[in-house]
Amino acid sequence: MYDGALIDCDIHYLPRSESDWLPYLEPRWREFVESPGDGATVPISGQFISVTEQQEGVFRHDSFPGDGSPPGADYELMREQYLDRFDVGAALLTKSAGPTSTNGELVAAICRAWNDWLVAEWLDGRDDDRLFGTLFVPTHDPLVGAAEVRRAGAHPKFAAAHLFHAIARPFGHSIYDPVYAAAAEMDLPIYVHGATGEISGSDAPPASGGAVLHYRLEMFASLHHPMAHHLTSMIVHGTFEKFPGLRLVIAEEGIAWLPWLMTQLDANYELMKRESKWVRRRPSEYLRERLGVSTQPIEASIDDRRALVDYLETVEGIEELLCFSSDYPHWDADEPTFIGTILPPAWHDKVFYDNARRLLRLPDRVPVTAPVVASG
Amino acid sequence: MIDAAVHHRWSSEAEVYPFLEEGWRQYVGEPRSIAGRFGARRLLPIGRYPNPVGDDLPGATAHGSVAGTSVDALGERWLDDNSIDRALLVYDRGTFAASHPNPFFAAAVVRAVNDWNAETWLGGDERLHGVALVPEQSPDEAVAELHRVAANPRIAAVAVSPSIGRLLGHPLYHPIYEAAAELRLPVVINRGIDAITDAPTGTAGGAPYTFAEYRTLAPLALTTNVTSIVVNGVFERYPDLRLYASGAGITWLDAMFLRVDTLWRSLRSDFPWVKEAPSEYLRRGLRVGTYGIEAGTPDTIRRLADRKPHLREMLVYGSGWPRWDTTGPQEVAELLPADWHEDVFGGNAADWFRWESRVPAR
Secondary structure, X not given: OOOOOOEEEEXXXXXXXXXXXXXXXXXXXXXXXHOOOOOOOOOOOOOOOHHHOOOOOOEOHHHOOOOOOOOOOOHHHHHHHHHOOOOOOEEEEEOOOOOOOOOHHHHHHHHHHHHHHHHHHHHOXXXXXXXXXXXXXXXXXXXXXXXXXXXHOOOOOEEEEEEOOOOOOOOOXXXXXXXXXXXXXXXXXXXXXXXXXXXXXXOOOOOOOOOEOOOHHHHHHOOOHHHHHHHHHHHHOOHHHHOOOOOEEEEOOOOOOHHHHHHHHHHOHHHHHHHOOOOOOOHHHHHHHHEEEEOOOOOOEOOEOHHHHHHHOOOOOHHHOEEOOOOOOEOOOOOHHHHHHHOOHHHHHHHHHHHHHHHOOOOOOOOOOOOOOOOO | OEEEEEXXXXXXXXXXXXXXXXXXXXXXXXXXXXXXXXXEOOOOOOEOOOOOOOOEOOOOOOOOOOOOOOHHHHHHHHHOOOOOOEEEEOXXXXXXXXXXXXXXXXXXXXXXXXXXXXXXXXXXXXXXXEEEEOOOOOHHHHHHHHHHHHOOOOEEEEEEOOOOOEOOOOHHHHHHHHHHHHHOOOEEEEOOHHHEOOOOOXXXXXXXXXXXXXXXXXXXXHHHHHHHHHHOOHHHHOOOOOEEEEOOOOOHHHHHXXXXXXXXXXXXXXXOOOOOOHHHHHHHHEEEEOOOOOOOOHHHHHHHHHHOOOXXXXXXXXXXXXXXXXXXXXXXXXXXXXXXXXXXXXXXHHHHOOOHHHOOOO
16 A cells, blocks of 8 residues: 555635634725625625535535534644544645635635635644645636736745636636736646536536536536536647646546546547647647646445546556545545555556646645655 | 448428428528528527538538438448448437427427438438437427337437437436337437537537537537436336437546446435446446547557447447548447457347337337
């Protein structure tokens, strides 16, 4: 079993309550949120599509701190249940989605406040070198987003810039270029988690072929649909060519969709070259070089370890893309020991460490000092 | 040798006009009767993407006609040369006749197209077999139309185009499945559901900007609809129902099996009527056409065949002729193991569709 250094690309933190980060909100927007006139507060989140509703929320039952705060809010419990228990070397603190308000100005203000709170409370506030952050990028106005990447991204403990909202335009559209330019300049990979807002307030369909989903299985089964489109779009419309330093890490969308997508992309290479001046290499090469995909929720069970790997291996070099993530404390979290039993030992160094190390903006002093031991 | 994806179409929509009922015929109008240009409505919803390499194979035309519009050309240019004994005519954009936003017009066009098909194509070459179209926006009418059209023993399947934004598992479609199962007609789902303009069935994340992106992402819409059929319990209600998905290659199937089976283990309490792993139903109830096979990545296809032996029973040869991305039997044969050929090129399709010998006695 793998016992080398471990980088986890998706651990969920939360504030204890909204009042934790509200003091960081600009006064104009704090007044807007707290004082609409009827004594209530303005909801800062829009509505997710109906089938995302779960009786138990999205959390492991044992991850509730017990003091009324939500899972992911209690650092000590996070250490005990996850960081220390699995000797995590570097943990990327993430949140499933940014503010989902439809008001882009409000979203941008919340992103700034939230990023500042995350620095104060978690990245600087805890004496723990393992913790790294993802900064929220507001995209309603990509120029505002680019400014935030440069502002918040100046803090060295942000390891990625989280795009959580596609404005009904696939990510290859040049409207996002200012954000990519800023991310490349700051050496921050773009981070995308779950669907990119398509299940939480985007105008775009969350799944292909019929956007109205009936069951949460269908929602979880299609979480990668928008991302498959965004990746295709970025290849065809030249994002990777325009920004040679740009990297991308995507989380919580599973991995079994990669073989068919990479195959289809390459199978359509000639068509792409005809329709776009930007496609200059076989499409899968861009992905092998620039993309990391978190392993969770892995499409395998303990009863059938080979079915997934047999399929993954139909595409050569797919292990170059895989980055371990736990998704602690969500209901479908994968522990590293479980992933280690599913994926071939020959892939472990890449999956648990090398790929994330190459893609994330981690400092040279990244505290993954444990020797990388050959796995077996 | 059976080819389960031959595209056929009319040379102009005027070919279908005589089959329209009189009122609808007037509604459509007369082509070029106004200013030499205007004067008629289109019968089909408009497709979103022009193909940058042309729609058809060079050389697929014969006698100066549009490719895919002539029984004789199909025989001479395709069936004879490839020793094809039976061909399933699956239309081209005609498969989306039922998807016109006006459900009443859609139903009228479907009836006309079914009659055009029977008279123009199925009455000719005895190798040719057809699919029934049904106006699925109006389920009662769809069932009636299916029974009417299926009386023709040359009808071997029924095609659906779920364009109204409700996925194929929705109860709306169940009466069609009941009739299809009773009539022993497999239900055909073609790629392209996500490329119809003014249908709420588009691509996740918004409409792609190029044909290449649309084609790359085509497996998603098939996956969503097939998954929907399983989780809504359609196979439990209609255990004899058969599906045939075609046009998006063959590599997407196992991704769907892995994802949906894994989720089913944890979420099956949401739909207790689904008693087996989704892949179990689908191995029995789904066949996948080779049309659109990822021929540009032969190594992947060979590794897939090596590692996923269940595909041997699930794949059905379909050429796509005369479309630009037609894959001939020889090309597909080189991609797949030699000991699969008998099943993929004949046996699987022979067992699946309602050929004349399988038409239930009346």
